Structures are given as structure tokens and as C-alpha cells.
Amino acid sequence: MEIKVAFYKKQTSLYTKGIYYVQKLQRTERPDFVHVELVVDGVWHTSSSIDGGVRERRISGDSGNWEFITLNVSVDEVALLKLFFYSQRNCGYDYLGVFLTQLLPLDIQSRERWFCSEIVAEALMLIGVLPIVASPSYYSPARLNDTLTILHNITNKPSFKVEL
Numbered sequence: 001m002e003i004k005v006a007f008y009k010k011q012t013s014l015y016t017k018g019i020y021y022v023q024k025l026q027r028t029e030r031p032d033f034v035h036v037e038l039v040v041d042g043v044w045h046t047s048s049s050i051d052g053g054v055r056e057r058r059i060s061g062d063s064g065n066w067e068f069i070t071l072n073v074s075v076d077e078v079a080l081l082k083l084f085f086y087s088q089r090n091c092g093y094d095y096l097g098v099f100l101t102q103l104l105p106l107d108i109q110s111r112e113r114w115f116c117s118e119i120v121a122e123a124l125m126l127i128g129v130l131p132i133v134a135s136p137s138y139y140s141p142a143r144l145n146d147t148l149t150i151l152h153n154i155t156n157k158p159s160f161k162v163e164l
Helices: 014-025 075-087 095-103 116-126 141-152
Strands: 002-008 035-040 043-048 053-057 066-072 160-163
Touching: 002 141, 035 075, 035 116, 035 141, 043 116, 066 141, 075 116, 116 141
Parallel strands: none
Antiparallel strands: 002 035, 002 066, 035 043, 043 053, 066 160
16 A cells, blocks of 8 residues: 655745744755645645644645655555554644754653654654654654655655655
């Protein structure tokens, strides 16, 4: 089965413009990615400041502002991802966590709140796609994209592909 990691690259608000500049300071390869979601069976999962926290919904994703990394996973891993996001559905958005982990090099976070790249990184760690070498809160959308691209050598590995 396939899942997709969807990276959003349009800065539409002061908040997303701030994320862009923080990622430039972090010297990421693609600082233009300001949001990330995990697409499982056509349902988009993330934690969103706009929606107040963890949510799932269907999105078209064809606006031209999204780039995707497609990953092959097992049926059991898909079930585990769905269960994980279901278990986190009432968690809020972690504004303080974004500040304390992305702006400052502190690993202070809440287990009752998530920001987008943190919850997607946790989900990918849960199924073994992303190795547990750093806290999920370490990852910004751009760092997550950089890491997945490097770890899986996406351009040369047939089970992974980048859609533009």
C-alpha cells in the first residue's frame, strides 16, 4: 500500500512566513515547506493551527502548492497509522512546542499537543520509516523532507518516488 507525505509550500500568513525564515536559519534544503500532512487511504492527517490541533479530512491537494513523497508500507502499518491518529484526535496544536523546539534548541514538548511535522514524524517513526535518532519535535516540515529524501535516496529507490 502507499501513503504520502504531503509538504505545503505556500506562505499565506505571518505564522507560515515565520516558519519559512526559521527554516532558512536552520539551513534546510527546502525552507519553502511550511506545513506537512500524512495521507493514508485518501485521508489527510496532521495537527493544524487553523483547526486547533490534530485533525483528519479529505483535501484535493492539487493546488500546485503541495509536493509529495510516496512511501510503500504494509497493510498492518496503515492500520497502525490510522489507530495512532485516531488516538490523538483530541490533542490541541502545540504553539509553545513550535517555539521551544524550532526557534530555540530546546526539547520541551507536550504529549497532549502536537505541531504538524512533530506528529507526522512520530507516525513515521512508529512504523519504522523514520529512524528514532531524534525527537519528533526536532523536525520542521523542511527538515522532515530533507531527512526522508536523504534516508531513502528517493530518486534512486523504486519503492519511493517524488511527485511534483
